[in-house]
Amino acid sequence: MADRSPTGRPQRVSMADVARRAGVSSQTVSRVSNGHPGVVDTTREQVLAAMRELGYRPNSAARALRSGRFRTIGVILFSLSSTGNVRTLDAIATSAAAEGYAITVIPVEAPTQDGVNGAFTRMGELAVDAVILLMEVHLLDAASILLPTDVPVVVADSDAGDRYPVVDTDQAAGSRTAVQHLLGLGHRTVVHLAGPSESFAAQRREDAWRRTLREAGREVPPVYRGDWSAASGYEVGQEIARTDATAVFAANDQMALGLIRALAEAGREVPQDVSVVGFDDVPDAVAFRPPLTTVHQDFAEVGRRCVAGVLRQMADHTIPHGRTLVATRLVERASTAAP
Amino acid sequence: MADRSPTGRPQRVSMADVARRAGVSSQTVSRVSNGHPGVVDTTREQVLAAMRELGYRPNSAARALRSGRFRTIGVILFSLSSTGNVRTLDAIATSAAAEGYAITVIPVEAPTQDGVNGAFTRMGELAVDAVILLMEVHLLDAASILLPTDVPVVVADSDAGDRYPVVDTDQAAGSRTAVQHLLGLGHRTVVHLAGPSESFAAQRREDAWRRTLREAGREVPPVYRGDWSAASGYEVGQEIARTDATAVFAANDQMALGLIRALAEAGREVPQDVSVVGFDDVPDAVAFRPPLTTVHQDFAEVGRRCVAGVLRQMADHTIPHGRTLVATRLVERASTAAP
DNA sequence: ACGCACGATGTTGACGTGAACATCCCCGTG
DNA sequence: CACGGGGATGTTCACGTCAACATCGTGCGT
Numbered sequence: 001m002a003d004r005s006p007t008g009r010p011q012r013v014s015m016a017d018v019a020r021r022a023g024v025s026s027q028t029v030s031r032v033s034n035g036h037p038g039v040v041d042t043t044r045e046q047v048l049a050a051m052r053e054l055g056y057r058p059n060s061a062a063r064a065l066r067s068g069r070f071r072t073i074g075v076i077l078f079s080l081s082s083t084g085n086v087r088t089l090d091a092i093a094t095s096a097a098a099e100g101y102a103i104t105v106i107p108v109e110a111p112t113q114d115g116v117n118g119a120f121t122r123m124g125e126l127a128v129d130a131v132i133l134l135m136e137v138h139l140l141d142a143a144s145i146l147l148p149t150d151v152p153v154v155v156a157d158s159d160a161g162d163r164y165p166v167v168d169t170d171q172a173a174g175s176r177t178a179v180q181h182l183l184g185l186g187h188r189t190v191v192h193l194a195g196p197s198e199s200f201a202a203q204r205r206e207d208a209w210r211r212t213l214r215e216a217g218r219e220v221p222p223v224y225r226g227d228w229s230a231a232s233g234y235e236v237g238q239e240i241a242r243t244d245a246t247a248v249f250a251a252n253d254q255m256a257l258g259l260i261r262a263l264a265e266a267g268r269e270v271p272q273d274v275s276v277v278g279f280d281d282v283p284d285a286v287a288f289r290p291p292l293t294t295v296h297q298d299f300a301e302v303g304r305r306c307v308a309g310v311l312r313q314m315a316d317h318t319i320p321h322g323r324t325l326v327a328t329r330l331v332e333r334a335s336t337a338a339p
Numbered sequence: 340m341a342d343r344s345p346t347g348r349p350q351r352v353s354m355a356d357v358a359r360r361a362g363v364s365s366q367t368v369s370r371v372s373n374g375h376p377g378v379v380d381t382t383r384e385q386v387l388a389a390m391r392e393l394g395y396r397p398n399s400a401a402r403a404l405r406s407g408r409f410r411t412i413g414v415i416l417f418s419l420s421s422t423g424n425v426r427t428l429d430a431i432a433t434s435a436a437a438e439g440y441a442i443t444v445i446p447v448e449a450p451t452q453d454g455v456n457g458a459f460t461r462m463g464e465l466a467v468d469a470v471i472l473l474m475e476v477h478l479l480d481a482a483s484i485l486l487p488t489d490v491p492v493v494v495a496d497s498d499a500g501d502r503y504p505v506v507d508t509d510q511a512a513g514s515r516t517a518v519q520h521l522l523g524l525g526h527r528t529v530v531h532l533a534g535p536s537e538s539f540a541a542q543r544r545e546d547a548w549r550r551t552l553r554e555a556g557r558e559v560p561p562v563y564r565g566d567w568s569a570a571s572g573y574e575v576g577q578e579i580a581r582t583d584a585t586a587v588f589a590a591n592d593q594m595a596l597g598l599i600r601a602l603a604e605a606g607r608e609v610p611q612d613v614s615v616v617g618f619d620d621v622p623d624a625v626a627f628r629p630p631l632t633t634v635h636q637d638f639a640e641v642g643r644r645c646v647a648g649v650l651r652q653m654a655d656h657t658i659p660h661g662r663t664l665v666a667t668r669l670v671e672r673a674s675t676a677a678p
Numbered sequence: 679a680c681g682c683a684c685g686a687t688g689t690t691g692a693c694g695t696g697a698a699c700a701t702c703c704c705c706g707t708g
Numbered sequence: 709c710a711c712g713g714g715g716a717t718g719t720t721c722a723c724g725t726c727a728a729c730a731t732c733g734t735g736c737g738t
Binding site: 351353354355365366369370372373375397398400401402403404405406 | 693694695696697
Binding site: 012059060061062064065068070072079080081086087089090093094097102103104105106107126127150229230231233234254257258260261264265283284286287288289 | 351398399400401403404407409411418419420425426428429432433436441442443444445446465466489568569570572573593596597599600603604622623625626627628
């Protein structure tokens with residue numbers, strides 16, 4: 001049985017308590033607490049000792065009230081079930097922690113107008129100094145009227161027009177590399193297994209695929225479309241397996257996983273009969289059967305730049321515009337070969 | 340170009356501003372803001388109008404300072420790269436949002452003592468009313484001295500002794516079901532591809548596997564061990580492929596993925612030659628080749644109970660002890676068959 | 679030896695909110 | 709018609725911190 005304060009509500013130790021114990025004024029405690037200079041070593045020691053004895057922890061509410069800063073960044077996102085979002089979030093949290101900022105996560109349950117509005121309303125009441133948005137453009141558009149106007153914003157993985165700065169993976173360059181890799185192996189053309197049409201990332205990948213084929217003077221086959229999930233990749237893959245496609249560029253690794261299974265079940269082996277390239281480079285991609293050739297996204301860099309973006313806005317009180325693109329690179333494994 | 344306040348630092352609207360505009364006292368604004376009764380409709384309307392015109396948003400720092408509550412729950416976890424953690428976090432965030440609580444994520448960079456201490460120190464200064472821990476037991480043990488004593492804590496997915504209440508998936512029952520399923524199909528015994536030995540979940544799954552075999556009077560083969568990753572599953576799977584094992588229980592789905600590839604490459608097809616059961620039921624499991632039979636974890640329920648647990652502690656000022664187990668269920672797909 | 683300057687510490691007040699208490703006014707009742 | 713009661717609204721104050729200013733004392737220069 002734990003021996004904790006049995007009274008239930010423990011009243012917190014304040015600066016005044018520490019000051020009394022140490023025999024100094026609370027201002028001196030404040031100075032010690034914030035590492036200000038101008039406190040004699042012996043005094044500082046007394047104060048630190050009193051803090052330790054009393055278990056003093058600064059009250060962040062009072063601090064925030066006084067300073068107007070919470071040292072917290074809010075992240076609004078649709079769901080934590082998408083790999084990309086999670087990895088970006090992870091990177092954001094790590095970068096923010098390095099800067100002494102905490103991350104508050106606001107999940108938007110449903111990708112509906114109401115859901116987004118709800119999240120923004122909650123965010124408005126929230127204790128955050130800045131907001132990072134991980135979501136699709138059209139919902140942002142409709143909801144942006146509710147974005148608090150006095151809070152820096154950075155948008156990741158979407159298109160904010162010129163309203164907010166955007167940090168994004170270079171979807172176009174990544175897709176181009178993937179398609180060119182397949183063409184370079186000798187494939188006549190490349191089929192695309194696209195993501196959902198509401199997704200901005202999916203659109204950009206699809207556009208780049210089409211443009212690359214056109215520029216190479218190749219035939220542009222009809223688009224197949226999934227919803228990012230491996231299950232949808234499998235389903236759509238069954239259709240693709242019935243065509244004479246020899247190379248497929250899947251808009252993400254999960255769909256590539258489902259696609260490969262569909263192809264295998266139809267007797268078309270990867271990469272002997274069909275080459276497949278994915279996008280994301282999820283950690284498991286190396287363990288797929290066969291190990292997946294895919295476009296690696298640098299989520300850590302995206303996260304770093306998002307955090308740097310809002311911090312800069314906080315420091316400058318300016319609103320930078322424009323798009324920051326983070327480079328990708330093709331990771332060649334065993335799912336591609338000459339036709 | 341956005342037309343936002345060009346002065347840089349925008350001074351926020353306070354209750355006093357709204358009160359002046361509406362021609363009432365700030366206390367009346369407070370009452371309207373908090374939905375208190377005893378405000379006449381016409382007055383309420385005036386206040387709401389003034390709030391709208393001025394774009395008033397309550398200052399959460401002042402609110403928190405006054406009320407002593409942040410309406411925020413902190414979640415400490417090692418990394419967002421583990422599927423289980425992320426899904427639990429997602430569930431926690433959703434449940435918390437439903438209760439009007441926000442989630443602050445504190446990632447612990449390295450699973451070292453310093454890393455953990457850093458997180459706790461930061462957490463101590465953080466604006467949270469409660470803490471949910473998603474981490475392994477031994478690190479918690481070493482670090483717990485730094486846990487603020489006046490904050491409710493719930494531990495998920497670990498073992499807190501009797502110090503804190505624990506919410507966990509019923510690892511033992513899930514593993515037992517998996518092993519029994521394989522034995523029921525006629526396999527003589529079951530090989531276990533365990534998780535890392537530091538992991539509490541991995542230990543429990545391994546223990547249950549061993550106990551189930553013993554109880555059934557079967558031979559207990561040596562344990563193979565991975566680190567949760569698909570890559571490690573592949574590596575260890577190559578060893579397993581050289582044995583005469585006919586049934587493998589993998590401690591998670593990702594390792595099962597790697598294992599299946601290793602078996603296939605060694606010419607041993609799943610499920611014809613070897614049956615494989617996973618643990619987690621990740622969304623992709625249905626798209627594995629073959630679709631994976633696995634133990635489904637109810638992360639949503641774990642998240643709900645974690646949140647309910649800390650909220651109850653906040654309400655009661657009591658520290659409940661003991662372990663809450665969340666049931667699992669076996670999802671039979673195509674990776675298991677009679678030997 | 680005197681005074682001044684500067685370094686160490688103390689005092690005061692304000693940040694925005696909301697509980698507790700005070701006041702005011704209207705209406706009903708004796 | 710006076711008075712009491714109760715509902716609506718206003719006033720005061722404290723929450724914990726920290727910046728700005730005030731004060732105190734010591735040491736150094738002349």
